[in-house]
Amino acid sequence: MSSLNPFAVLRRHPNYKNFWIGQTVSQVGTWMSGMAQGWLALVLSNDPLMVGLVAAAPAVPIILFSLPAGVLVDQTDKLRLVKTCQALMLLDATAMWYLAWSRHVTIWWLLGLSFFFGSISAVEIPARQAMQLDLVNKEDLRAAIALNSSGFNLARIAGPSIAALVIAHVGLAWCFALNAVSFGAVLLGLSRIRLQPTARVTSAVSQWAGLREGIVYLRRHRLIAGLMGLVAVYGILGGAYIPLMPVIAREQLGVGASRYGLLLSSIGVGGLAGALFLAGLGARLPRGRLLRWSAFAFPVALIALSTLRRADFAYPILFGAGVFMILNGAGSNAILQHAVDDRMRGRLMALYALLVVGLSNALGAPLAGWIARHVGVHWAIAGMSTFMLGYAAWGFRRWPEMSAV
Numbered sequence: 001m002s003s004l005n006p007f008a009v010l011r012r013h014p015n016y017k018n019f020w021i022g023q024t025v026s027q028v029g030t031w032m033s034g035m036a037q038g039w040l041a042l043v044l045s046n047d048p049l050m051v052g053l054v055a056a057a058p059a060v061p062i063i064l065f066s067l068p069a070g071v072l073v074d075q076t077d078k079l080r081l082v083k084t085c086q087a088l089m090l091l092d093a094t095a096m097w098y099l100a101w102s103r104h105v106t107i108w109w110l111l112g113l114s115f116f117f118g119s120i121s122a123v124e125i126p127a128r129q130a131m132q133l134d135l136v137n138k139e140d141l142r143a144a145i146a147l148n149s150s151g152f153n154l155a156r157i158a159g160p161s162i163a164a165l166v167i168a169h170v171g172l173a174w175c176f177a178l179n180a181v182s183f184g185a186v187l188l189g190l191s192r193i194r195l196q197p198t199a200r201v202t203s204a205v206s207q208w209a210g211l212r213e214g215i216v217y218l219r220r221h222r223l224i225a226g227l228m229g230l231v232a233v234y235g236i237l238g239g240a241y242i243p244l245m246p247v248i249a250r251e252q253l254g255v256g257a258s259r260y261g262l263l264l265s266s267i268g269v270g271g272l273a274g275a276l277f278l279a280g281l282g283a284r285l286p287r288g289r290l291l292r293w294s295a296f297a298f299p300v301a302l303i304a305l306s307t308l309r310r311a312d313f314a315y316p317i318l319f320g321a322g323v324f325m326i327l328n329g330a331g332s333n334a335i336l337q338h339a340v341d342d343r344m345r346g347r348l349m350a351l352y353a354l355l356v357v358g359l360s361n362a363l364g365a366p367l368a369g370w371i372a373r374h375v376g377v378h379w380a381i382a383g384m385s386t387f388m389l390g391y392a393a394w395g396f397r398r399w400p401e402m403s404a405v
Contacts, residue, residue, distance in 0.1 A: 022189025029182025031159025058118030270322020353357025365375025
């Protein structure tokens, strides 16, 4: 019988413990840096468009480079690749700190460093995701992915709060300094990982041949094809309500900045609760049924949000949305990782990163903003969520394998 303790996987797998601690610390630094970058972009440009471009800049190289990077991941030592990428991210964060501290930073430096960070992430994300199976066994993989999501949501709660204190007391530049230090924590954790040598595919196929092989594999594997469709729709449309939260807070719920922060925290706390639930109890529940249930519950929660006009009622709804979003996202990831062949793992995780990180930020958020501008934010949320609900109803009939795993 599996343990109900969501942190039991850390005790059973010391390598994953080293990875998770460093990764969680780094995520706190990343959220601090993201908050500081947005504020710095506004100060430097006084232009909302430039603020949006800085936020979108990391997503562009993920769209451009992540699929070729997946071929590289499948042919390379994943741990070494992640170490190299994290070291480059440390240099990026250090450069951002120095430019902000010395007051030499410009909006173009900010755009350039954001694009550079995204270029590294295009390789690092699929390598890190694919490496997780090397750190745990398949039986504990879902718990490990869920615990990774809990670290992300813990960082989403803590990072902006710490950043606000740092900016108020020592200045904005030191958010970037602490982000650089956080990458040092990741490198320390990675240096303590000890993996057994494993046979690795070393075929020197071209990038295009590797991509074609991945596409053929995806088309022939019904479960993975169905899951990727679900990931695409929910990644692009499902995450779009978060960038719209300032508009929801001010125009729909009629609250100011302080209560807006509480609304965001409700999502983060819900995500953390969902991740810990999945890590502790997920192994005792049918994966497919839990995925199906969360795929319907998530858009229903967002539709409920679109009808509200009082923030008091929005807090529990956003908490629920955070829970269901993580159950759906982490559940899809875990089933994908169980189903995919090891030789294709890097390419699959690269496609996952393109959909969840790249297209979500570069397409989903602008699309939601465009709809909200023309018909109102509540109709934008309701319309996109209704589409998700309809896709889930169609998708689980089209690919019944998703419910059967």
